[in-house]
Amino acid sequence: MSKKNHDSDVAFIRALAELLRENDLTEVEVMRDYGEDDSLNVRVSRQQPVAAPVAAAPVAVAAAPAAAPVAASAAPTTEAETDPANHPGAVPSPMVGTVYLQAEPGVPAFVSVGAQVTEGDTILIVEAMKTMNHIPAPKSGTVKRILVGDGDTVEYGAPLVIIE
Numbered sequence: 200m201s202k203k204n205h206d207s208d209v210a211f212i213r214a215l216a217e218l219l220r221e222n223d224l225t226e227v228e229v230m231r232d233y234g235e236d237d238s239l240n241v242r243v244s245r246q247q248p249v250a251a252p253v254a255a256a257p258v259a260v261a262a263a264p265a266a267a268p269v270a271a272s273a274a275p276t277t278e279a280e281t282d283p284a285n286h287p288g289a290v291p292s293p294m295v296g297t298v299y300l301q302a303e304p305g306v307p308a309f310v311s312v313g314a315q316v317t318e319g320d321t322i323l324i325v326e327a328m329k330t331m332n333h334i335p336a337p338k339s340g341t342v343k344r345i346l347v348g349d350g351d352t353v354e355y356g357a358p359l360v361i362i363e
Contacts, residue, residue, distance in 0.1 A: 208239055215243045222352050224295055283346050289358040290337060296327035298359065300349045308349075310360070314342045322360055325353065336362060 208231075215227055226244035233239070283289055292298075300308040300323050310322045316336040325332045344361040347353060 208241075211239075212241055212243065215241060219243060219245055224352065225354060227295060283344065283358040283361060284356070286358070286361050288338075288340065288343065288361045288363045289346075290322065290334070290360045290362060292325060292353045292355060292357045292359050293334065294325055294327045294332065295355050296325040296332070296353060298347045298349065298351045298353055299324040299326060299331075300345070300347075310342045310345070312342055312345060316340065316342060316362060322362075323347075334359065338362060 211231070215229065218224070219227060226242065228242040229240075231239040231241075284291070300310075302309070302324070309320075309324075310316060316322060317339045318336055320336045321333040322336050322342070323334050325334055340362040342360060343363050346358050346360060353359065
């Protein structure tokens with residue numbers, strides 16, 4: 200590899216790191232092909248700081264001390280309810296990008312809660328690297344939850360919608 204390619208690769212990696220920081224992403228992976236037998240594979244990742252929930256826990260307990268035990272005993276929560284990614288009807292994001300719930304501003308959303316979808320219907324768009332990727336419904340059913348908002352940034356594998 201020539202010195203010129205090395206300098207451009209370093210600039211490219213710095214740009215990827217800046218992209219992570221600007222969009223609050225944790226990881227991005229890219230492969231560049233320069234020609235036959237010459238390519239660059241780059242994965243840039245960072246750890247997200249984990250905030251201690253110490254301050255939030257006493258506020259939640261003080262707000263409704265008697266209601267929490269009643270709610271817990273009346274409706275036991277399953278793992279699918281606490282983490283939407285584990286729900287069998289969750290549609291995961293196939294890529295890192297920005298979510299759009301409608302084709303363009305001012306038009307109705309592709310889907311709404313309670314809407315019936317058939318397999319292959321577009322349920323939303325994920326923009327990645329200036330490309331609009333239509334995300335199809337993997338199965339027919341009813342949209343039970345929309346887990347992202349218009350303009351939200353999503354990670355690969357993040358749950359987008361729950362279809363049952």
